[in-house]
Amino acid sequence: MLDPSLSTDTSIEGDRYVIALGQLLTSEDQPRKHFNPQKMQELTESVKTHGILEPLIVRPIDDNLYELVAGERRYRAAQAAGLHEVPVVVRALTREEALQLALVENLQREDLNVVEETESLIMLLSLRLNQPVKDIPSLLHRLAKSSDNVVGTADEYVLEQIQDVFQAIGTLSWTSFATHRLPLLNLPPHLLEALRSGQIAYTKARAIAKLKETKRQQNLLKDAIKGDLSLRDIQSRIESLADVPQETSVPEPVYAPSLDQRCADLSRQLRRKKTWNNDSKRKRVEKLIAELEAILMNDDDIKSESSL
Incomplete structure (x- = not known):
């Protein structure tokens, strides 16, 4: 605790x-x-x-x-x-208490940049939940996307621990952290390093990241730091570059579970979780299943009509 x-x-x-x-x-x-x-x-x-x-x-x-x-x-x-x-x-x-104290001390002095604060909070959650650091962002994203906070008993306990951490720190809520802070970790390395070293503000780095070509990002970043460009200046540069063709690059493959796999996963989760013991959750799930059955039934009717 x-x-x-x-x-x-x-x-x-x-x-x-x-x-x-x-x-x-x-x-x-x-x-x-x-x-x-x-x-x-x-x-x-x-x-x-x-x-x-x-x-x-x-x-x-x-x-x-x-x-x-x-x-x-x-x-x-x-x-x-x-x-x-x-x-x-x-x-x-303890190690966890020491990290919490160090984080609070730096926040009170306003000494941390957003990257340091974000990484430290993830580390604190890792210690609190006894989970690897790399798993914390995906855990927060999953909990944040849970519809109407419909979570299992195990997730309810995890959520309580997460809320406890953010209440103790007292700077922002865990949902705000998941929505507004975690995305910065997806910034390209050169922008992340500029943020970490305090050379540029998060809003400016996020704007520069909208350029798809790495070289253009790096050039604009260099100009922004050297010329101390305002956010408006950066946005104007980006708009002017939007009319210039950028080098094409092959996008990295992104793993996305198939529809069949997602349905199978949902089926397993429904059998495993105690959703059916909660009247409100059970009614909501039954309603969603009924809607899905109606969609599939309509699809079958359309196929039958088209075959006539």
Whole structure:
């Protein structure tokens, strides 16, 4: 279970110490991946003059070793400034709790870009649900598409855990995340990297992605970054390019289950799920089956008439 207190308190509780930098290990789960070089240099100069004013948050992982939970910018600045030790607050946290705290701490400071925030939330869901990271987007898409929230008992439990995660983070709902954030992960690599490094806004990257040809995307991206083009400027460029023929490319094959396969899958799910124990769900399913039977019956009547 996620700790609700972590969503509001990221620094007060815990034992305070001063430890050597050599006792600190960075976390692979760190939400923030991009550190602005200029701002890092400014922070390093400040640390040289004033030291570390706010303790780093760490968790114990081994004898005399601690994992950094929050404060990696200060940690890096301390290294660059030549410090040998830093003040820390030690908190006994699980990996899941540590990621939640790190994510909340960065969100409160507005330090994360949309890619870092999206990837971190997916990682947090992965830990919470004990499922591979790669399976989380498809799970959210499936649940979001569930008609009138008609889900099985197992999915109801999963949905509760997902809602718990987003309530603890407190920035957006899981449905909004599935609708508006997950699509950015489908952006081409060059646009995704520009987003991750903070070189361009999500709305601009999404607009550039509308160009089908990769080379044109890359050229417009370069111009947008170099010239600090507005979204309107980018859209105007795209409109002007729309009249110019683009290089044709062979689309990648997309797997789509056959109609027969989908019908077979639905049949298996209906036999396996407890839909029939719920009156409202049972009536809805029976109505849909009746509509399907009517469609098939009409199709048979048309075939019979055409054969006369």
